[in-house]
Amino acid sequence: xxxxxxxxxxxxxxxxxxxxxxxxxxxxxxxxxxxxxxxxxxxxxxxxxxxxxxxxxxxxxxxxxxxxxxxxxxxxxxxxxxxxxxxxxxxxxxxxxxxxxxxxxxxxxxxxxxxxxxxxxxxxxxxxxxxxxxxxxxxxxxxxxxxxxxxxxxxxxxxxxxxxxxxxxxxxxxxxxxxxxxxxxxxxxxxxxxxxxxxxxxxxxxxxxxxxxxxxxxxxxxxxxxxxxxxxxxxxxxxxxxxxxxxxxxxxxxxxxxxxxxxxxxxxxxxxxxxxxxxxxxxxxxxxxxxxxxxxxxxxxxx
Ligand SMILES: [Zn+2]
Ligand SMILES: [Zn+2]
Numbered sequence: 553x554x555x556x557x558x559x560x561x562x563x564x565x566x567x568x569x570x571x572x573x574x575x576x577x578x579x580x581x582x583x584x585x586x587x588x589x590x591x592x593x594x595x596x597x598x599x600x601x602x603x604x605x606x607x608x609x610x611x612x613x614x615x616x617x618x619x620x621x622x623x624x625x626x627x628x629x630x631x632x633x634x635x636x637x638x639x640x641x642x643x644x645x646x647x648x649x650x651x652x653x654x655x656x657x658x659x660x661x662x663x664x665x666x667x668x669x670x671x672x673x674x675x676x677x678x679x680x681x682x683x684x685x686x687x688x689x690x691x692x693x694x695x696x697x698x699x700x701x702x703x704x705x706x707x708x709x710x711x712x713x714x715x716x717x718x719x720x721x722x723x724x725x726x727x728x729x730x731x732x733x734x735x736x737x738x739x740x741x742x743x744x745x746x747x748x749x750x751x752x753x754x755x756x757x758x759x760x761x762x763x764x765x766x767x768x769x770x771x772x773x774x775x776x777x778x779x780x781x782x783x784x785x786x787x788x789x790x791x792x793x794x795x796x797x798x799x800x801x802x803x804x805x806x807x808x809x810x811x812x813x814x815x816x817x818x819x820x821x822x823x824x825x826x827x828x829x830x831x832x833x834x835x836x837x838x839x840x841x842x843x844x845x846x847x848x849x850x851x852x853x854x855x
Contacts (some may be wrong), residue, residue: 752802
């Protein structure tokens with residue numbers, strides 16, 4: 553009798569339960585990068601519950617899931633990673649999940665650029681000169697590609713909503729087309745000889761490639777390095793040699809170092825750019841990040 557009752561309980565759970573792929577319960581999507589969380593929201597709409605694992609301001613190059621994040625990951629249906637080698641813990645995570653949660657490497661099929669062999673400062677030991685540059689989100693075209701990739705990934709788990717995902721992705725792509733037209737017009741206001749980006753974080757190769765700018769590698773503009781006098785001396789030499797009009801150091805770089813850089817070279821010290829898509833509000837969306845970066849670049853370099 554007991555066995556029968558248990559059997560019936562199991563059967564009624566089966567009948568009353570939500571059938572996967574038929575709507576109802578939202579698809580739980582965990583994102584290991586804030587811009588992937590944005591794509592999940594934009595493309596998935598009401599069909600997804602998004603778990604944005606990385607808090608604003610976190611360093612994408614050194615972040616790793618903590619035990620509390622792993623619990624969130626285990627209750628999700630799909631993980632969206634920026635990929636292209638950014639999340640160095642991904643192979644280990646894949647092994648530990650042993651196929652229980654699917655991981656989508658969003659950046660995998662997006663065309664790669666390599667970190668310049670002249671790069672003098674790299675984000676972390678895994679991204680050395682010559683290796684694949686993981687900052688693919690610094691290209692508007694790449695974010696358009698990514699929106700379509702995310703639509704396909706969500707459709708795999710929710711085939712009944714595939715058309716909706718594709719149409720939401722198309723809307724997002726249209727918005728990015730407008731953003732790109734605007735960015736192109738703005739960035740063209742900078743005379744060709746001044747289209748040089750000297751940034752604290754070597755994250756703008758995809759951006760520069762898209763808009764015909766040149767990245768000039770320096771050290772000494774970040775919080776950690778600004779204490780190293782030899783880095784600063786090399787940076788001063790590079791700025792003089794390449795006739796760079798402005799630099800974009802990291803927030804928190806020492807005021808004394810900034811003053812000596814400006815005094816030695818006459819270079820304009822511009823506000824920081826958002827490199828990794830992890831800024832606090834209101835710069836916490838792709839569109840806001842890009843607008844901020846474009847406006848900051850044009851204001852510093854145009855004349
Ligand atoms: Zn890195
Ligand atoms: Zn970065």
